[in-house]
Amino acid sequence: MSKVRLTIDGIEREVEAGQDLLSASLGLGVDVPHFCWHAALGSVGACRLCAVRVHDGAEDTTGRIEMACMTPVAEGQRVELADPEAYEMRARVIEWLMVNHPHDCAVCEEGGACHLQDMTVATGHHRRRYRFTKRTHRNQDLGPLLTHEMNRCIACYRCTRFYRGYAGGRDLDVFGAHDRVYFGRYEDGPLESPFAGNLAEVCPTGVFNDKGWSETYARKWDMAATPVICTGCSVGCNLFAAERDGRVRRVQNRYHGAINGHFICDRGRFGTLHVTEDRLDAARVGGTAAPVAEATAAARAALAQGAVGLGSPRASLETNAALRHLVGPERFFAAVPEREARAVGRMAAWLATGRAASLKEMEQADAVLVLGADLTGVAPRAALALRQTARGAADALAAEKGVPAWLDNAARGAGEGRKTPIALVTPMPDALDDVATWALRRAPEEIAPLGRAVAAALGGAAADEEAAGIARALHGAERPLIVVGADGALVEAAGALAEALGDGARLALFPPEANSLGLALTGAGGLEGAVAALEAGQARTAVIAEADLFERAEAELVERLFAAAETVVALDSAETETIRRADIVLPVADWSEAAGTFVNHEGRAQRSFAAVPNGRSAGWRAIRDLCAAAPAWETLDDMLAAMAADLPQLAPARAAAPDAAHRLPLGQVARAPWRMSGRTAHDLAGRVPEGTPARDTDAPLAFSMEGAHGTDAPPALRTGYAVPGLHSASAAPRVTDGPRGPLKAGDPGAFVLQGVDAPARETASVPEDAATGAGLIPLALDDPFAGDELFRRAARLADRCPAPVVALHPEDAAARGLAAGMPVAVAGAAPVALTLDGDVPRGHVAASVGRVLPRGARAPVTVEAAS
Amino acid sequence: MKGILESLGRIGAKLATRKYTAGYPEVKPELPARYRARIVLTRDPDGQERCVACNLCAAACPVDCIDVVKGETDDGRWYPETFRINFARCIFCGFCEEACPTQAIQLTPDFETADYARESLVHDKADLLIAGQGKQKGYRYWSVAGKAIGGKDKGAAEDEAAPVDLKDLTP
């Protein structure tokens, strides 16, 4: 990129060419007030708040007032932010915006982290002169996730630009005319988009806010924030978890340039709050509560009989490594069926070829083939990325005409609605159909053959029209991208396609869970191996670490495990079916109570830290106590060192974040913001303890306000943006390199797949489960609002989540004498009212993943009327 | 040198003034209403709790001795579920009173707050909330706020127009 030199308020600066003056200024740390500009949404020049005086060069002594967000940077430009006329203009703009603004700050959730407050202070407006009436609006009930307080709207249009333009939502719009415009739905009702929660951060005022947070409210300055990783899917979005009084109050986006950028999905924002629901607190032996020591002793006795260990795709690397150490590598298995363990293993192998695409790289692809995956359900944030991919072609056309992409409205017009070629091959209508060039419906078992046909067409073989068209689009692209989920046959098809496409091709492979890839890298085989070992009498005890087997595997297989194991020891943070059935139960930490490392879909190891002090013991600590010869794992760093020794391929994961001994000039990194009020009164009902804050042995983070804040901390340890004068999420562009670029000090995370030799290509690739026999072939239905057994416990997300579905093609239903609404049981699972849906391929039964059927199941199942 | 002598002179002159002994505690001093001592939470003219749990007093407090937890009534009012002041820490600076947008928190001239046990210096809402308006009369925050509460619909606050009719396209 070329550079241009310009002066801002007399200081000479060098910035990248091709950007707007507002982005450039914010990047330099010069706070130009702004509203309608958003780092991810670009410039529209609507609010007129970013007025500055611009001189074209040394000879231009008069200059003119310009909107910084609409003005490209240019060589020799002189920009005056402090110009009296520009200052006056900004002050008047704010005064006008405040004319109708309610006197609400005291009872507004946004207060203290409000971009409108920040801008009002920045422009010096502090006295109301307007004496006439304020316009008012009625609010809407937007469902369980968001509040709506329309009086506070300043009509910046950020919400609709995000919701409709960026996230492809349809049910939020602007109504009415001139100063009475209204942002809401056509009628009351929950916002449909699974990204609606972002409105709480996108809206610069208190119109939209997190309803759950409002219920257990604390001001932003009163909550300690911790950098955590979302465990809702394999994307691994970076989050801030805000805590006060030992309770996680709110989860927000934490900027990561290559992954989530400015946005996360609602599953991550609201589902993570499952940690505030009822939890598993007491250990149990044989169904009755027992002290942890007693349960641990009982478990050790059972372990002495020989044990298999079942590692979890949602538990941290550390917990899985500890369990592997406890039972030995030969007896360590994954709590998922063989088909999934193998498919994810093959994903790791393909990713190790250096073709992994981050979400950022997905957005930059210029032709995409999605095979089989309902991306919105499997990895919601990735679906949002694909929507931006779709716009790439329009931006490219606009750029040809000289219109930069940041000039949002103009670029949309100049782009003529051109769409990046995206082929979406799925069994059922998909949420992304509207951005697809080819939205192809194929039965699950016909998708891999289509992938192979495209690969063959790339090699010059004859193919049907669709396959040939897709092959042409991929072939003509510089950065083609293949996207699949955890299906063995599709992973191979994707890999073959990428190879046929050459070095520029990228793979976005989405395993089912937050640490599926990490678990696969331990080399664990599937659940069947554990069952076989138990049935053969090689082991008598099964230890299950943080996984509900019934969620992940067919009931029949799980029942065999329970029948064959003399003792089942289960560790988890909440009550699950597996916990209910286990003989010995040990409570362990959830994501909010312990630090841990997770490997996301690209093979990026990321560290999550404990958001609340004094939580339950981390999974790996509980497992350490089960070892006959207790290993010397005191801290997370000990555990990581042991893991690196046992599993050298995971050693790079240690570098995901600095170790606990890391110190900055100011000491540790503070979780709590400077203000943290009430410290000498809080929690002091009837007593005056002068305690010290809790200590965290697993992180260089303090549970107090003492230490480094904001960008003084390394990126993996950031507890906030801490930009003076900017207290809301709108401060993010100040800490990034360019509005959508990486964090200034680099995006956090460490790749574990780099340098790992790809496991030898299996000659006989993963067998495609032959869909033979009687019954109907299952078809997994994912839902962005569902999530796993833990996420579904989060009350507000559960409210938003549709009831479990079982759907049949009407003719299949008629042939079985089933009618819509009838309670039916799939493979003996709990009955669900039947839906008839002509979109379900004949001979298949579509059912909700996890709640009705385990994911990835392919063997035909029975569907019967429940008695 | 001159300054020192001057000070010495002034102090020496005090030897000649009349002695004054306050008869406290038998005789209570009369303090002005703006004197800053015991803190109370007041009610609005309708007898409703004024405090809306905005936390501004807590944020303003230089010794961090105010802890407020927000609650919300069924009719939409914000109120403090917990309001706690640790008088063992309070320095009676009055910043909380200045910060309060609802005139709920007020310092009063009652300075007799000493106690034998530190624990009893931690005052909860029940100890702080009084029946009246205190020294600031007449202010009712909810009448000027835009948020609707039971009995005060949108458009019913002071200087508010009736809610917008979205179907109306007239200029």
Ligand code: SF4
């Ligand atoms: S949106 Fe901001 S300025 Fe408006 S009432 Fe809320 S906190 Fe105050």
Ligand code: SF4
């Ligand atoms: S609701 Fe919020 S984001 Fe939307 S226009 Fe109003 S202030 Fe802007």
Ligand code: SF4
């Ligand atoms: S569920 Fe997945 S996409 Fe959503 S926030 Fe979590 S990691 Fe990101």
Ligand code: SF4
């Ligand atoms: S500043 Fe006033 S209204 Fe706000 S919490 Fe304190 S006493 Fe209540």
Ligand code: FES
């Ligand atoms: S930010 Fe430039 S006009 Fe709104």
